[in-house]
Amino acid sequence: MSTDHSVLNRRNLLAGLAASVALPAFARAPARSPFPHANPRLVAAPVDISALPIRRPAGGLSEFLARANLSGETGVVALDAETGEVIEEHRGNLLLPPASTAKAVTAMYAVQALGLEYRFVTRVLIGRGQIEDGTLRGDLVLKGGGDPVLQTADLAALADALIAQGLRRVEGRFLVDGTALPTITHIDRTQPVEAGYNPSLSGINLNFNRVHFGWDVQGGRASVMMDARSNREVPEVSVIDMQAVSRNLPVYTHDFSGARERWTVAGSALRRAGSRWLPVRRPQAYAGDVLRVLLQARGCRLPEAEVTRSAQGGAVIAEHRSPPLTTILRGMLRYSTNLTAECVGLAASTSGGQQLRALAPSARMMNQWAARAHGARGVDFLDHSGLGAGSRISTQAMAQFMLSARREGILPDLLREHPMRDAQGQQIRNHPVEVLAKTGTINFVSALTGYAQPRGGRPIVFSIISADLSRRRAPGETSLEQPAGTRAWTRRARVLQQDLIERWTQLQG
Incomplete structure (x- = not known):
C-alpha cells in the first residue's frame, strides 16, 4: 500500500467529482418518458482487414x-x-x-440488444395490502431495474412522490429487490480494497455504488462520516460503518461478513479534513437504507430495509425512469464509469431471458457477438x-x-x-x-x-x-x-x- 495518502485521496475524490458532474443531466430526466423502441437489428457486413494489402x-x-x-x-x-x-x-x-x-464494444453491444431509447426503471410497489389513512398495512417494495446512473436525488424524488400520495407509515416490511441483474461484489478482485472504480453491482445501484466518506480534524482528533450525498441532501448511511484506528498501514480495511459493511482507516492518513468515495459491496442494503432515511426526513415511519429475492408483484405507486440509453452510454464513454459498463453489458446479455451469475459468461456472449456481427x-x-x-x-x-x-x-x-x-x-x-x-x-x-x-x-x-x-x-x-x-x-x-x-x-x- 502506498504511503502517499494525499495521492490516494485526491485520485478517488476526483473520480467521485467526475461522476457528480454528470448528475444534473441525469437528475433532470422527465419522470415519464416514451416506452423503449423495438430493438434494432444492427448487423454490419464485416470487412476482413487481414486480407487487404498494407x-x-x-x-x-x-x-x-x-x-x-x-x-x-x-x-x-x-x-x-x-x-x-x-x-x-x-x-x-x-x-x-x-x-x-472495451467500453466502446460494450456500448454497441448494449445498443443492439436494448435499443437506443431504452430506459431503466426503478419502481416502488405495494407488495401486499393498501394505504389507509396514511398507513400502509402491508409491504413496501423498492424494486430495481438495473439502472447504473441512479442517484440519491432520484430516490429523493421517489420519496416525495410517496409522501404526496399520503404515505406516512409502513406497518409491514420494507423490501429491496435487486434481482433484475445478478449481484456481483467486485468487478475485479485484484484491485485495492478502497478503489471506488471497482464497486459491486446488482439490479439496484446507487451513486455508482459508492459511499461518501468525509472526515474533519480538530485538535488532532478526526471525526468521520459516511453519507450518500446529492447536490441537495446529505442522508447519513447506517448500514456502512467507518472507524479511524491507530496505525499507519494499511490505510484502509474492509469487511462485510457481518450484518454491516465495516471500514477502518489509518488515523495517520487523516492529517487534515478531506473526503473521498469508497466502494459499496451491498448495494441493495445501501439503496434501501438511503430511501428509508429520505422518507423518515419527510415524516414517514418505516422499518429497516430487508433484501429479498422473492418480492411479489404489486401495484406500482412511484417510479423513476433513467435517461435514454444513448445518454447513459455517452456518460459512460466520457467518464469511463466501470459500473455503467458492467450494468449495460449484463442487461444486454440477460435481455433474452438468460440467467447469469457472473461477468465472465456475459462477456463471452459479447465476445461472440463482436465476432459474429462485426468480424x-x-x-x-x-x-x-x-x-x-x-x-x-x-x-x-x-x-x-x-x-x-x-x-x-x-x-x-x-x-x-x-x-x-x-x-x-x-x-x-x-x-x-x-x-x-x-x-x-x-x-x-x-x-x-x-x-x-x-x-x-x-x-x-x-x-x-x-x-x-x-x-x-x-x-x-x-x-x-x-x-x-x-x-x-x-x-x-x-x-x-x-x-x-x-x-x-x-x-x-
Missing part, C-alpha cells in the same frame, strides 16, 4: 516507437475508414489488455468495462470492430472528442485533425481507439495499445492504486498516440 509508408514507424521509450509491447493498426485499407500496422495480432477501450475475431474480454486484468484483444480486432461499427453511424456519435495537445500537454485549439476516441488506462496499460478526420483528408480508423505486463504483475504492485513509474510511463504512451495519429493523417493526406 500500404507501406515512407519513413520509419520504428523511429516513432523507439522515441517513445516505452517498456513493454505496443500494437498499432490504422485503416482507411472508407475502404478498410491498412495504412500502417505493427504487431497488430498481439493480444494485449484493452483497458477501458472482430479473437476478442477475449472477461468483463464489459476492461478493468479485469485478464481481458485481451489485438489492435487488429479492435480496429476491425471500430471500422464495422462506424458504418452503422451510431458509435461515432457516442464517442467524445479527443483533444490534440502540444508538447506541454495543453490542448491545441482548431487542430487540423478531429479525433473521436475512447481512451483506456490502467497501471502500465494505455490504449486509444477511435476515428481521426484530417481537415480536407480521408477519415482514419485506428487502435493503439501499449502494455508492460511484467511491470504490471510485479510483486506488490497490484495492491497499489498508482505504482511507482506509472504516471511517467502513461505520459510517454499518450505522446506516442498523438504522434501516431498525426503521422497517419499525413500519410493519408
